[in-house]
Amino acid sequence: MIFSKNIAVTALSTLVLTAFHANPAWALDFKTAYEAALQHDATILAERAAAQAAQERLPQALSQRRPSLSLSAGQNRNHLESQTANMLGQRSVSERYYDSNNAALQLRQPLYRPAILAQIKQARAQVQDADAVLDVNENDLLERVAQAYFDALLGQVQLDLASAQKTAFAAQLQSAQKGFAAGVGMRTDVDEAQARMDLAHAQVLQAQQALDLARRRLALLLGVPVAQLVQLADLDTQRFAPSAPVPTSAEQWIALAEESSPQLQALRARLRAAQAEVDKAQAGHKPTLDVVATVSRSDSDSVTSINTVYKQKYVGVQLNVPLYSGGYVSSTVRQALAEVQRMQQTLEAAQRDLSNQVYEQFSAMTEGVLRIAALEQAVRSAQQALLSSQKSLQAGARTTVDVLNAEQQLTVAQRDLAQARYGYVLAHLKLQMLAGQERMANVDAVNRWLKTQG
Known part of the structure; x- marks a missing residue:
């Protein structure tokens, strides 16, 4: 079993490492990244082993009512x-x-033997708990991979924008220097362009560092060397069509999450196991x-x-x-009842917290649709403003500072639009996971928004 898993890890890692070199147009998509992480992540491998161990509790309990x-x-x-x-x-x-x-x-x-019946009921609950915990951890891994994946994409966007802005500022600086040398420009234009150029250089360095860190986090999750991490598939803006979540009511999503959330399923299973422990303890009197x-x-x-x-x-x-055991049985009953009360309160707290999380992600998706549309319009307006400023500068109606400001405004709008798009995707993933929706169908839905060909 261990040998076969190692083969799977090696094969998937080899795919990630070699596919890009074999085909430069190929890009690592989100689904492939998640599948690689599923095979490599130590937390998931440990939880799978724990779930497999928990599965044995049921046959152990059932064996107690068979002949010996x-x-x-x-x-x-x-x-x-x-x-x-x-x-x-x-x-x-x-x-x-x-x-x-x-x-x-x-x-x-x-x-x-009443204790055996209670033990069987408890074992079934413990198996369900282990399965739900594994589901929770696989959801958590999906969230970690998604965060690292889209952080890396955002880091690349920020680096590209900072580099483009630096190039534009460099051109403006060169133009201002030529104008000043020819006696038709002002020193303030040169100084302003130089200041923007220096700031852009610092922003490029900062963006490069952020990108390196994001790619390193993703590489560790996938189990590949960061130096050989391939190109990532970015959002295809032609296919990416953000829309409000369906159902359109936050209360409906909360109700769906309370019914299907793997976190709540795990806690409910623990509550059933605690209640079965009460039955086991009370069986000491029978x-x-x-x-x-x-x-x-x-x-x-x-x-x-x-x-x-x-x-x-x-x-x-x-x-x-049984006649008398020194009060031991009565003590174990009281202990088990206290554990049931603890689990009930834990479940209640988790339900409230889940409700807040669902509402937060629902709002992020709903507002994200409006924010993306507004920022798309802001980018178009900033592009037009830059074009107008450049033409006005040539006509002498605008200064170099006006063009620099327009350049910076466009860069900020493009960066904010990229952040809004990636934020919407993450909110979509998190809302679906909180509601207990089918995980791979969710991954496939996000993957269809990506372009895997260069």
Whole structure:
């Protein structure tokens, strides 16, 4: 099993490392990144092992109500020494050595054991808890991959914008220097262009550092060297069409999350397990009833049965009635009831927190649609403003500072638009996960918004 998993990790990592070099137009998409992380992330691998271990609780509990068969056998070498007094009062000692053997085969079938029924119910709840926790952790991994993936995309956008702005400022600086040297420009234009150029250079360095950190986080999740992380597929603005979430009511999403959230499913399973623990504890006050069948054979069992063989068979019922255990059972019942109350309050707190999270992501999607539309218009307006400023500068109606301001305004609008788009995608993913929607269908939906060909 471990060997096959290692093969899967190697194969997926090889795909990530070599596909781009084999085809420069190919870009790593979000789905492939998530699948690679699923095979590599240590937290997920640990949770899978924990879920697999928890699965064994149920067969262990079920085995308690099935018949049990046991065999016991023994062989002994006995030394018998006896002392007796004769008629004259003298003691005589005699010694005897003999072998004794015994064997017994016993079958026991529980008929009435309330603790076993409670244990089975508890085991089922624990298995459901482990499965839900694995689901929660896979959702968490999806969120981490998405955050790193789109942070890397945003970092690339910011670096590209900062570099383009630096290039534009450099051109403006060169133009201002030529104008000043020719006696048709002002020193303030040169100084302003130089200041903007220096600031743009610092912003390029900052954007490069942010991009490097984002790519490193993503590479660690995917299990590939950061130096060989391939190009990422970006949003296809022609296919990316943000829309308000459906259902269109936050209350409906909250109700859906309360029903299907894996986090709440895990907590509800723990509550059922705690309630089953109460039943187990209370079973300590109840009698148990078993069917017992035994076949035994013994020879030379005692000094009075040397060289005698006994064979015995019997079938019967065995009743065990607890009378007093020093208060232990009552204490375990109180402890279990307190744990049930703790789980109830934990579940209530989680429901409230989930409601806030759902509303936050629902609002982020709803407002994101409006914000993206507004920023798209802002970019168009900034582009037109830049074009007008450049033409006015040529006509002498505007200064270099006006063009620099227009350049910066366009860069800010483009950066904010990219942030709004990626923020909408993240909000979409988080809302779907909080509501317990099918994870891979959610990944596929996001992946369709990307362009994987260069």
